[in-house]
Amino acid sequence: MAKYGECEVCNVFGIITEHHRIKRSQQPALIKCKKNIINLCNECHYSIHHGRNGHALDIELQWGFQNFLEEKLLKQYFSRKEIKEILGISDKATDRLCKTIKQEKGMFTRESIIRTCMGGKIISEEDIF
Numbered sequence: 129m130a131k132y133g134e135c136e137v138c139n140v141f142g143i144i145t146e147h148h149r150i151k152r153s154q155q156p157a158l159i160k161c162k163k164n165i166i167n168l169c170n171e172c173h174y175s176i177h178h179g180r181n182g183h184a185l186d187i188e189l190q191w192g193f194q195n196f197l198e199e200k201l202l203k204q205y206f207s208r209k210e211i212k213e214i215l216g217i218s219d220k221a222t223d224r225l226c227k228t229i230k231q232e233k234g235m236f237t238r239e240s241i242i243r244t245c246m247g248g249k250i251i252s253e254e255d256i257f
Contacts, residue, residue, distance in 0.1 A: 154247025157225035
């Protein structure tokens with residue numbers, strides 16, 4: 129069944145599809161993380177995957193997710209429970225994610241959480257502009 133709504137890139141109302149900012153292959157634990165999913169019209173979604181400027185738009189959307197993480201992860205160390213709550217993911221997804229995050233003194237560091245959630249790559253302003 130088709131889903132209707134507003135494209136979060138071009139603001140056109142119509143049939144929309146969900147796009148993962150961080151690809152499922154880059155970070156499978158974030159498949160159901162609502163902040164990792166953006167609604168796109170078919171034209172914008174096609175553009176990201178096949179268009180001439182698709183890579184630039186994809187990087188910009190990933191940067192938006194990274195900004196969300198940076199705004200929510202305000203301290204240096206986090207527990208598993210805090211990571212789960214911030215990302216709004218299941219226990220199983222949290223366990224899967226936490227297995228790949230570097231720990232210090234039994235806690236997960238801010239930078240390691242962000243890097244892992246981003247699929248291993250931190251985006252800088254130079255990547256955007």
